[in-house]
Amino acid sequence: MTKKIEKIVLSYSGGLDTSIILKWLQDTYRCEVVTFTADLGQGEELEPVREKAESLGVKDIRVVDAREEFVRDFVFPMFRANTLYEGQYLLGSSIARPLIAKHLVNIAKEVGADAIAHGATGKGNDQVRFELATNALDPSIKIIAPWREWDIQSRTQLIEYAEKHQIAIPKDKRGEAPFSIDANLLHxxxxxxxxxxxxxxxxxxxxxxxxxxxxxxxxxxxxxxxxxxxxxxxxxxxxxxxxxxxxxxxxxxxxxxxxxxxxxxxxxxxxxxxxxxxxxxxxxxxxxxxxxxxxxxDRAAAHLKDELMPRYAALIYNGFWFSPEREMLQALIDQSQTxxxxxxxxxxxxxxxxxxxxxxxxxxxSMDLVTFEEGSGTYDHHDAEGFIKLNGLRLKSWAARNGKARPGLGGSEII
Structure with a gap:
């Protein structure tokens, strides 16, 4: 028999989705819900988030200023690698999820909660990020993902649910339901x-x-x-x-x-x-x-970093911040920054x-090495001849085999 859930810690933004999720968790699981809101520099006053949670009957409301932790322990390590996903995306949402998951797990342990819950949809990446991070930090805790459990299938139905239960619906500047927006200090x-x-x-x-x-x-x-x-x-x-x-x-x-x-x-x-x-x-x-x-x-070190970066970026994007392979890559990256x-x-x-x-x-x-003026003699121009000959050796062999040498001009000779 499945153990009854007595307490849930919810990642709570105060927005439309998580406010509805809060009400749904209370009605569905008939248990106490603790809310956790991370101040990651989203640029909003967070006191209304506390007030909204109180209006929905929450007794234990956690609002944590995690801005310094976010940049110091997550953003900066990522930027040491010059991380870009698919050549463009600076991973602003991706890098915030492991921090939130870490706090959810820690609060759950502190209050003796049986489960944590998040508001990520069943179509998005965030569900993967939250849950893989949680698996790595506490594999015993239950994860509740309402978007995969309830029968709400669209934003329209979400708004209808909110109106039915008298949950305030945020509006944008034009009086409409807002875009899906994620904000933090990075993006x-x-x-x-x-x-x-x-x-x-x-x-x-x-x-x-x-x-x-x-x-x-x-x-x-x-x-x-x-x-x-x-x-x-x-x-x-x-x-x-x-x-x-x-x-x-x-x-x-x-x-x-x-x-x-x-x-x-x-x-x-x-x-x-x-x-x-x-x-x-x-x-x-x-x-x-x-x-x-x-x-x-060093050139080789820089090029190695650039080769590894896409793999490192994919790990973060796909939710593997708390993984042995990401930590191994991080050790290499951090060593390069000495x-x-x-x-x-x-x-x-x-x-x-x-x-x-x-x-x-x-x-x-070294200005002495690159200057077009007279240097100290550290670099001898004649050394380049042997360097080029050795690097060109395989190209001559390749060209001769492919019949690119001109007859009568010594083209059949390799060196």
């Missing part, structure tokens, strides 16, 4: 409604954190970002905590229209999805990090963040 993502048709241009009102690059300032702005062992630590010479630093870069990037991406991605569950992402500070940070690595990483310290200067202008200067005491860049 905002917007999906649904008109965006479901990839042939439609996203309307201007979709964008929340960035001005249209066409309307951005006509004068560029210069920013200097300091790094220590791969992590950003200062902006324009002023030390910042991880969350404060990303907040400042978001402000700078948003003002200059930086970090907008309209993409169709391949979800782990097998379908394509169109979304609009805004990652202003993260876009600046990625450019800056690659800038400081360009002078501090000398990735210094300062990078970027020019921000109408949607772009371009590196214009970089400096480091651990730089591998």
């Amino acid at each position: 905002t993502s917007t999906e649904g409604k008109i965006l479901e048709d990839p042939s439609e241009i996203a309307p201007a009102y979709v964008y929340q954190r960035t001005v249209d690059p066409l309307n951005a300032p006509n004068e560029p702005e210069t920013v200097v970002i300091g790094f220590e062992k791969g992590d950003a630590v200062s902006v324009n010479g002023i030390a910042r905590t991880p969350a404060a630093l990303l907040t400042e870069l978001n402000s700078l990037g948003g003002k200059h229209g930086i970090g907008r991406v309209d993409l169709v991605e391949n979800r782990y569950v097998g379908m394509k999805s169109r979304g609009v992402y805004e990652t202003p500070g993260g876009t600046i940070l990625l450019a800056a990090h690659r800038g400081i690595e360009s002078i501090t990483l 000398y990735v310290s210094g300062e990078v200067t970027l020019r921000l202008y109408k949607g772009s963040a371009n590196v214009v200067a970089r400096t480091s005491v651990g730089s591998l860049y």
Whole structure:
């Protein structure tokens, strides 16, 4: 016989989906529901979330400021790898899910809950991320995914349920039910409604954190970002905590229209999805990090990192943050950052963040080696001849076999 569930910890945003889920859990499981809301820098006042949970009869309401933890322990480790999913997506939603799952599991242990619950739909990636993270952290806890259990099949039915049970429905600026939006200190993502048709241009009102690059300032702005062992630590010479630093870069990037991406991605569950992402500070940070690595990483080490990055990105996107393979890759990535310290200067202008200067005491860049003027003699131009001959040897063999050598010109000779 299945054990009766006595207490559930719900990942609660206060939005339409999770407010309905809260009511549904109470009615379906007839047990106490504890709510957990993480302040990840979503840019909203969270007191209304507490008030809404109270209005729905919740006695144990947890609202946790996790902004510093989010950037320090999740965002920064990911950025050490210059992580992009499918060449574009900076993984703003993906990297937040393991943190939320970690807190859900910890609270469940603290309050003696039998289960945790989330509001991810049965079509999306987040259900996978929440549940794989939970499996790795506490394989004994039950996971409740209402979207896979109830008979609600659409946003329209969700709204009907809310009206029936007198649950307040949030509205957008036009008085309509909002897009599906996820926001944290790293990004905002917007999906649904008109965006479901990839042939439609996203309307201007979709964008929340960035001005249209066409309307951005006509004068560029210069920013200097300091790094220590791969992590950003200062902006324009002023030390910042991880969350404060990303907040400042978001402000700078948003003002200059930086970090907008309209993409169709391949979800782990097998379908394509169109979304609009805004990652202003993260876009600046990625450019800056690659800038400081360009002078501090050995060529082979840098190329190895670039080869491994797509695998690392897929692990995060697919929900395997708490996995042995991600931790193994992280150890390699972190080792590569030992000398990735210094300062990078970027020019921000109408949607772009371009590196214009970089400096480091651990730089591998040698002006003596690259100068077109007379150097100290460290590099002998004649050495290149033997280098080229050895590298060309296999190409000569390949060309001769394929009949590309011209008769009478010594083309049959390999060397």
